Amino acid sequence: MKARVHITLKNGVLDPQGKAIQHALGALGFSGVEDVRQGKYIELDLLESDPTAIRENVEEMCKKLLSNMVIENYTIDIE
Amino acid sequence: MKARVHITLKNGVLDPQGKAIQHALGALGFSGVEDVRQGKYIELDLLESDPTAIRENVEEMCKKLLSNMVIENYTIDIE
Numbered sequence: 001m002k003a004r005v006h007i008t009l010k011n012g013v014l015d016p017q018g019k020a021i022q023h024a025l026g027a028l029g030f031s032g033v034e035d036v037r038q039g040k041y042i043e044l045d046l047l048e049s050d051p052t053a054i055r056e057n058v059e060e061m062c063k064k065l066l067s068n069m070v071i072e073n074y075t076i077d078i079e
Numbered sequence: 080m081k082a083r084v085h086i087t088l089k090n091g092v093l094d095p096q097g098k099a100i101q102h103a104l105g106a107l108g109f110s111g112v113e114d115v116r117q118g119k120y121i122e123l124d125l126l127e128s129d130p131t132a133i134r135e136n137v138e139e140m141c142k143k144l145l146s147n148m149v150i151e152n153y154t155i156d157i158e
């Protein structure tokens with residue numbers, strides 16, 4: 001099965017990469033862009049087929065490796 | 080309104096970052112991880128409120144700045 005993980009910066013954490021994109025869009029003539037936030041998107045192909053077990057497993061992966069819990073949030077979608 | 084953009088590598092394009100994650104997960108004792116692909120996730124806050132106009136606009140942004148059309152695909156979700 002597939003697990004899709006989104007890792008985003010917590011509210012209040014400065015996102016210089018997002019700001020750079022916002023400014024670049026402005027310079028290219030795109031107006032009306034109020035805010036840009038950039039995060040990571042990770043697709044995992046897993047042998048396991050039980051969604052509950054997968055969720056537990058992937059949460060563990062997020063805590064141990066994929067995200068920095070101090071400044072980042074993660075969401076997990078399984079399909 | 081918000082637009083969420085996912086930028087992923089096209090099939091067949093090597094993903095060293097994904098491979099690094101896969102190996103690190105293996106080293107941490109997570110088994111059964113068959114493949115990992117890493118992409119980018121961008122959230123845009125836009126003043127515009129017409130979904131059709133937003134989609135056109137964001138597609139233009141993807142083509143001009145956000146993605147590299149040679150090796151990357153993009154998907155746009157609007158809400």
